[in-house]
Amino acid sequence: MRGNIVSLIALAAGVILSLLLGWFAVGNYRSARPIAEGNLRGLALSLTSALESIAARDSSLASLAAFRARDIAYISVIDRNGTIVFHSNADLIGSRVTDQRYVTVLGGRGLAENRIRLGTGEEVYEYHAPLHLPGRTLALRLALHPWRADAVIHRARVGMVVLFSLLAAAWTMGVLLYRYARRAQEHRLEMVRRERLAQLGEMGAVLAHEVRNPLSGIKGYAQLLMERSNDDENREFSALIVTEAIRLESLVSDLLAYARPEPGPEGPLQVNAVIDHVLALVDPEARAAGVTIAASLAEGLATRGNEARLEQLILNLAKNGIQAMPDGGTLTVVTRREGKTVEISVADHGHGIAPHDRERIFTPFFTTKARGSGLGLAVCRKIAEAHGGSISVADNPGGGTVFRVTLPLHR
Structure with a gap:
């Protein structure tokens, strides 16, 4: 329980940290373009x-040709008629511009900026900005x-991608x-x-051997x-002693069955033949309890397995199902193929098992019955696992x- 709480806290902290880092990376990228x-x-x-200062000292604008800066693509000065009076490319001086982007600044409506493709x-x-010279105002077009400015956007984009990649790698790891x-x-x-x-099985085996002999003597003398x-x-008292002695013998037998090493799978078995034999064994008990047996095989x-042990497994489950329906009902046994496995299901219509008991139901000596040994299902699990299978x-x-x-499944 404590481990689950620690895991949930760690998961919540990781999610919060990831969201904060993601929010920071996205925010940094979104602010990169305005910057x-x-x-x-x-x-x-x-x-x-700087250009306006140079042009104010040289009305011919020829000195602008000597102005150099690595960020400048070109400089163009346009008069009110749309004629280029200066251009970094001297061949364009005297020609007319084909667009109206310069009109905005000459109309006194402030500056203009945009991105264009050459x-x-x-x-x-x-x-675009107005170029105020003595006696006239021209339009400066600076490309x-x-x-360098877009490098800020690129770095922010790369940083965001790297951060999200690291987060994905961290979560995967x-x-x-x-x-x-x-x-x-x-x-x-x-x-x-x-x-x-x-260890429990070894202890149970020792106890069972030590108890079985004196128990046989007690039962024999009580019968005599x-x-x-x-x-x-x-x-009447003697009969009670015999009954309880038989019950203890049954418990001792269960202990020995649980403590006994399970034989590994032996030869191929027909699953339906094993089940038919078990159902024939429990049929009188089922009839006496008003339980109907329905089989779909x-x-x-x-x-591959040990026939006697698999019979014991199915017999335990069938008896438990019958005992779970004291007022009668239907015991349903189904076999089917699931991929590379054989699935055997035994279903009853009793009161069911409480959710908090399911984790312990296969633990030795755990039982919900008033007079149960708590070893039947533990033996079932041991047999199933010894045959390379499982029970749920x-x-x-x-x-x-x-x-x-x-x-x-054996083919």
Whole structure:
């Protein structure tokens, strides 16, 4: 429980940190373009001031040709008639512009800026500003290379992509590490469980051997006393002793069955033949309890295993199902093929198993019955695992419980 809480806190912290980093990266990228445009505008204002100062000292504008800056794509000065009176390309001086972008600044409506694409395919930042000279006002068209300014946008974009890539890699690595840690923990828990059950089985075997002999003597003497006694009350007490001794013998047998090493899979078995035999064994008990047995068995299902042990597995499940329906009902047994496995399901319509009991239902000595040993389902799990399979429990959609056993399919 504590580990789950720590995991949830770590997950929440990771999600919050990732959202904050993502918000920072996106915000930085979205603010990069206004910053780049601001840098270009500031550079254009500085250059415009310098060019206006040069032009004020030279009305012919010829000295503008000597003005050099690596960010300048070209400089053009246009009069009110649209004639180019100066251009960085001297061949264009005297020609007329074909656009009306310069009109805005000569009309006294402030500055104008935009990005245009030149005939060479290059995109430039174009800035229009009035050029105030003695006795006249001209339009200055200044085209700047946006390389350095756009580098801000590029760096922000690359930073965002790198950050999101790192976040994706970190989450992928985190998920893989979490899955590895979970598997390692499950493996450790399984090893601890098996070691504990092995110790429990050894202890149970010792106790069973020590108890079986004196128990047989107690039962034998009680039976002898019951036969020879002329007192009805003594015979009744003797019968009770015999009944309880038989119950203890059954518990001892269960302990020995659980402690006994499970034989590995032996030869091929027809699953349906094993089930038919078990159902024939429990049919009298089912009839006495008012339970109807319904079987739906798929044909041609075989597995490798020990026939006696698999019969014990199915017998335990069938008896549990019958005992779970004291007022009668239907015990449903189904076999089917699931990929490379054989699935055997045994379903009853009893009261079901509480969700909090399902995790412990296969633990030795855990039982919900008043007089149960708590070893039947533990033995079932041991047999299933010894045959390379598994057993699980779930709610029956029609009410009650369904146990599912999966075994490797033999072809």
